[in-house]
Amino acid sequence: MALLTDLLNLNLSDATEKIIAEYIWIGGSGMDLRSKARTLPGPVNDPAKLPKWNYDGSSTGQAPGEDSEVIIYPQAIFKDPFRRGNNILVMCDAYTPAGEPIPTNKRYNAAKIFSQPEVAAEEPWYGIEQEYTLLQKDVKWPVGWPLGGFPGPQGPYYCSVGADKSFGRDIVDAHYKACLYAGINISGINGEVMPGQWEFQVGPAVGISAGDELWVARYILERITEIAGVVLSFDPKPIEGDWNGAGAHTNYSTKSMRNDGGYEVIKKAIGKLGLKHKQHIAAYGEGNERRLTGRHETADINTFKWGVANRGASIRVGRDTEKNGKGYFEDRRPSSNMDPYVVTSMIAETTLLSKP
Secondary structure: OOOHHHHHOOOHHHOOOOEEEEEEEEOOOOOOEEEEEEEEOOOOOOHHHOOOEEEEHHHOOOOOHHHOEEEEEEEEEEEOOOOOOOOEEEEEEEEOOOOOEOOOOOHHHHHHHHOOHHHHOOOOEEEEEEEEEEEEOOOOOEOOOOOOOOOOOOOOOOOOOOOOOOOOHHHHHHHHHHHHHHOOOEEEEEEOOOOOEEEEEEEEEEOHHHHHHHHHHHHHHHHHHHHHOEEEEOOOOOOOOOOOOOEEEEEEEOHHHHOOOHHHHHHHHHHHHHHOHHHHHHHOOOOHHHOOEOOOOOOEOOOOOEEEOOOOOOEEEOHHHHHHOOOOEEEOOOEOOOOHHHHHHHHHHHHHHOOO
């Protein structure tokens, strides 16, 4: 008699050419991920060859009940680390039946910005540092923390090892390998300053692919925490008080910044970002005011400043970039619950399309 795990691990290619495609999209809150699966006649590598699909938008807060159909367009394909074989994950964006992007489809406008000739010619690279917190399922309290109480103060937990300091590593490593399997350019992981909090990095990724890869990496993490019976939180300040918040620091460079003389280009770009600080803050994630207090390695939300190797700045430039006269910079303002389509395209638009 087959066990449930035996059936879950069946290799479909032993019996059929058909594959399973898991279509993923972003729900009505702008942070909730939704997905459903369909059978396809055979392997597919090009999203343009995948069929469009639909879902009930009235059940995701994205359409009224009397006209509830929302159409999802396949945009990017990844290997499925859960079903494996030729099965795939498909990142989609959402449209009305008439072909108009729905309000929560932030990918559509981002793709328009990245397709602008001035932007495409500069090949914008992104590296996004996604912080998150693992919570105990029934009490919504960080893993490793005593129920109703607090661990010792911050200090021993960042990049730590040991059962009394590092909590949730099995989830983190499972996610790391699953992302590599899927084809996501995940570049690393580390334990964070607050116990129960972790970070993974996606990049370098070019243009719109940075948003696609981060969203699918988030989806894979949600699925793994589901299996583990742990709750995943992207709240920018999950625990009030003297505890670090959670951000999504976004590293950025253009071809001109990476070439000789790039440091001057970087300084001009930072100047443009400073002029639009309020607009960026408004788009960089909900609840960010609880995180950007000027403490815990952040700049105050109302203040724009940049510096070399300064983790208390809005924009940090690395020592190597200063020394080499070229490289990249880090926008430290985005919160952990930011939309990477919005943040990446807005940085490109401000630095490459806006006038000084």
